[in-house]
Amino acid sequence: xxxxxxxxxxxxxxxxxxxxxxxxxxxxxxxxxxxxxxxxxxxxxxxxxxxxxxxxxxxxxxxxxxxxxxxxxxxxxxxxxxxxxxxxxxxxxxxxxxxxxxxxxxxxxxx
Amino acid sequence: xxxxxxxxxxxxxxxxxxxxxxxxxxxxxxxxxxxxxxxxxxxxxxxxxxxxxxxxxxxxxxxxxxxxxxxxxxxxxxxxxxxxxxxxxxxxxxxxxxxxxxxxxxxxxxx
Numbered sequence: 001x002x003x004x005x006x007x008x009x010x011x012x013x014x015x016x017x018x019x020x021x022x023x024x025x026x027x028x029x030x031x032x033x034x035x036x037x038x039x040x041x042x043x044x045x046x047x048x049x050x051x052x053x054x055x056x057x058x059x060x061x062x063x064x065x066x067x068x069x070x071x072x073x074x075x076x077x078x079x080x081x082x083x084x085x086x087x088x089x090x091x092x093x094x095x096x097x098x099x100x101x102x103x104x105x106x107x108x109x110x111x
Numbered sequence: 112x113x114x115x116x117x118x119x120x121x122x123x124x125x126x127x128x129x130x131x132x133x134x135x136x137x138x139x140x141x142x143x144x145x146x147x148x149x150x151x152x153x154x155x156x157x158x159x160x161x162x163x164x165x166x167x168x169x170x171x172x173x174x175x176x177x178x179x180x181x182x183x184x185x186x187x188x189x190x191x192x193x194x195x196x197x198x199x200x201x202x203x204x205x206x207x208x209x210x211x212x213x214x215x216x217x218x219x220x221x222x
Contacts, residue, residue, distance in 0.1 A: 031206040043212040055207035102154035
């Protein structure tokens with residue numbers, strides 16, 4: 001069964017550094033999403049992406065965040081200058097239409 | 112975003128049916144009722160969704176009240192693997208629509 005994959009599974013970085021989280025969505029899907037979950041808290045929507053454009057973004061998704069689909073298979077989330085409060089699990093998801101399929105997540109730890 | 116209300120936690124025994132309730136009294140006419148679950152240390156996983164009629168799939172059944180102000184996710188024979196946080200989410204149809212997660216119901220299954 002096709003699945004969403006994410007790399008790395010765990011990323012440790014210093015505050016102020018840039019990180020890129022990578023996702024490979026399911027191949028025939030057209031809609032892509034990033035969510036995050038701070039330890040012990042709810043899953044929060046960050047951004048949705050369709051047709052090479054951002055469809056919607058949340059208040060969390062400020063100028064420090066960007067997304068890109070650099071080729072036909074990858075979907076990336078970049079955090080330009082990480083803060084301590086960016087430490088969280090980051091989940092990528094994709095959908096053909098309504099049902100979203102999530103990846104296993106990348107645990108980001110900012111020191 | 113339309114709100115849902117779920118119990119914080121529920122407990123059941125292995126091989127027994129489980130009924131997980133969700134109230135959504137402010138549901139709009141076009142909102143679909145989606146259920147996702149999150150197993151420990153994993154990303155959210157789609158379970159089922161419906162609009163008005165009851166729905167069945169290999170994982171669960173969804174019973175929707177006639178006035179659509181509430182719904183119940185039914186796991187017919189719970190296994191230990193079904194221990195997870197279950198989220199009831201209202202979502203408008205169409206791609207790129209975000210999922211808004213609440214706290215969900217933490218389901219514990221006793222052996």
